[in-house]
Amino acid sequence: MSSQEQQATFWLEYSQQLSNTIRYTEALAAAEKAVALAPENPEAWYVRGTCLAMLARYQDALADFEHALALRxxxxxxxxxxxxxxxxxxxxxxxxxxxxxxxxxxxxxxxxxxxxxxxxxx
Known part of the structure; x- marks a missing residue:
């Protein structure tokens, strides 16, 4: 795993921890870092989509889920x-x-x- 992939994994895990504590805006920021580091990672798009949905940004969330599905x-x-x-x-x-x-x-x-x-x- 490359350093960039490791960083993306860190941000994904951090995003999920923040989400679990209902800190969705911060979770979204962490997920956005993961997407920037690993745009080919479907989990990054899925996690970001989940954060967007929790912030009632449903159309954006739907687009991220579609992107995750396009990747896998x-x-x-x-x-x-x-x-x-x-x-x-x-x-x-x-x-x-x-x-x-x-x-x-x-x-x-x-x-x-x-x-x-x-x-x-x-």
Whole structure:
């Protein structure tokens, strides 16, 4: 792993720690550093998208999840996150398609199972 990749990993982990303590603006700044250091890393785009969603920047979050999926299509967490944001935006059918794709990739993905149940109940 190169020094730049190690730095990106540090910023991703730091972003997730900040997110866990509900410090989303700071988490976003850390995720942006990870994206700048490793723009080819789908996890960096996913983490940044999650931060954006927590800050109610849903269109930006959706774009980041799409970018993560363009880099690595079989990415269950990114499909589930896309479903989450689409659900918030009121796009139930698209959200169901996304969450179903997440479950095709990982049938045991608990968050996606819960999200699908919630979407189907709407």
């Amino acid at each position: 299509e079989p990415y269950a967490a990114a499909w589930d996150a896309k479903a989450w944001v689409l659900g918030i935006l009121g796009h139930k059918e698209d959200a169901l398609l996304a969450v179903n794709r997440a479950l095709e990739i990982d049938p045991d993905y608990f968050e996606a199972q819960r999200r699908r149940s919630r979407l189907e109940a709407l």
